[in-house]
Amino acid sequence: MKKIALLFLLNAGLFSGASKAFAQNYVLDKTIALPGNGGYDYVFIDQPNHTLYASHGTEVNVVDLKTETLKGTIGDMKGVHGIAIDNELNKGFISDGKADEVIVFDIKTLAVITRIPLDHKGADAIIFDSYSKKIFTFNGHSSSSCVIDPVSMKQIASIDMGGAPEFAVADGKGTIYNNLEDKSSLNVIDTKTLKVSKNYNLSPCGGPTGIAMDKENQKLFTVCRENKSLSVVDIPTGKVIQTLPIGAGVDAVVYDPAQKILVASNGDGTASIFKQDTPGNYSTVQTLATQYRAKTMAIDLDTHKLYFPVADYETGNKTMKPGTFKLLVYRQQ
Incomplete structure (x- = not known):
C-alpha cells in the first residue's frame, strides 16, 4: 500500500507540474530597439536560422535571435509588408506593395539580388510553399495572388482570389489556406493546379485577418476584427467549431504546437492567449498587456518567446513618435 500511495503521489506531482507548465503566463522579458521610422506590418521568424525579420516602412530590420540584437537592415524599398524565406536556395523574398514588386535578397549577406x-x-x-517550392504573394488591392518561381526569380502565374486576401498558411502538402477579409471567408488553394479549389464561409467571423494552423489535428485558427473573435475551423469540413472572444484591432495569430497554445495580437494593447483542452476545444489562460497597436507578432518555436513590433504614439492620436520603433519580447514565467 505504501508503494502504491507513493506512486500515486509521484504521478499526481508529475501531472500537477505538467499542468502548471502548460498554463504558464507570459511576462515582459525585454525590448529590442530598432532603427528607422515609418509604419510596420508583418514580423517573420526563420526558425532554422534563428533570425527575425520585421517589416518597417521602406526597410526590413533583421534580428539575430540567439543574441537578440540587430543583425542588419534591408532598405531602399517603397512600402514593405511581408517576408518569406526559401532556405534551400538561401533566398529571402519581401513584398513591396507600393512598388508592386517582390525584392529578393541573400539571407546570409542580406544583399539584394533582384527585384521582381x-x-x-x-x-x-x-x-513560401514547401510543397510546390513557389512563393505566393496575396494582393489586397487586386483580389489576387502572384506566383513566383524562386529559382528563375520571375512571376509565373496569378490566381484570382475572388476577394481581398489577408494572411495565408501552407500545410506543406500542396494546400494553402487564405483569409478573404472583405468576404469573411476562407480560400483553399491547390498549389498543384494554382487555383482556388474551395471557399469556406467563416460566419460568425467578420473581417478575418491572421491565420495559423494545427497540422497534427487539422485545425485552422482565424482571427476576426469585426466581431473581435478567434474562430477554430475544422479543416476536413470547413466548419467553424468554436468562437473565442479576443481584443479589438486584431491582426495576427500564432499557434505553438509543443505548448498547444494560441496567441492573438490585438491593436488595443492586449494579446489573447488560449490553451488547447482538446483538439476541438480551447479556453482562455491569459490576457497579456502589450502596447497600443502591437497588432502583429511572431513566436520562436524553440524558446516559445513572443515578439511584437511596435512604436510609441502621441497621446490621443495615431501619430508615431520618431525613433521609437522596437520589439517587445515576452517569455514564459
Whole structure:
C-alpha cells in the first residue's frame, strides 16, 4: 500500500507540474530597439536560422535571435509588408506593395539580388510553399495572388482570389489556406493546379485577418476584427467549431504546437492567449498587456518567446513618435 500511495503521489506531482507548465503566463522579458521610422506590418521568424525579420516602412530590420540584437537592415524599398524565406536556395523574398514588386535578397549577406515586377497591385502577405517550392504573394488591392518561381526569380502565374486576401498558411502538402477579409471567408488553394479549389464561409467571423494552423489535428485558427473573435475551423469540413472572444484591432495569430497554445495580437494593447483542452476545444489562460497597436507578432518555436513590433504614439492620436520603433519580447514565467 505504501508503494502504491507513493506512486500515486509521484504521478499526481508529475501531472500537477505538467499542468502548471502548460498554463504558464507570459511576462515582459525585454525590448529590442530598432532603427528607422515609418509604419510596420508583418514580423517573420526563420526558425532554422534563428533570425527575425520585421517589416518597417521602406526597410526590413533583421534580428539575430540567439543574441537578440540587430543583425542588419534591408532598405531602399517603397512600402514593405511581408517576408518569406526559401532556405534551400538561401533566398529571402519581401513584398513591396507600393512598388508592386517582390525584392529578393541573400539571407546570409542580406544583399539584394533582384527585384521582381508583379502584374497585380498591392502585394501584402507573402509565403513560401514547401510543397510546390513557389512563393505566393496575396494582393489586397487586386483580389489576387502572384506566383513566383524562386529559382528563375520571375512571376509565373496569378490566381484570382475572388476577394481581398489577408494572411495565408501552407500545410506543406500542396494546400494553402487564405483569409478573404472583405468576404469573411476562407480560400483553399491547390498549389498543384494554382487555383482556388474551395471557399469556406467563416460566419460568425467578420473581417478575418491572421491565420495559423494545427497540422497534427487539422485545425485552422482565424482571427476576426469585426466581431473581435478567434474562430477554430475544422479543416476536413470547413466548419467553424468554436468562437473565442479576443481584443479589438486584431491582426495576427500564432499557434505553438509543443505548448498547444494560441496567441492573438490585438491593436488595443492586449494579446489573447488560449490553451488547447482538446483538439476541438480551447479556453482562455491569459490576457497579456502589450502596447497600443502591437497588432502583429511572431513566436520562436524553440524558446516559445513572443515578439511584437511596435512604436510609441502621441497621446490621443495615431501619430508615431520618431525613433521609437522596437520589439517587445515576452517569455514564459
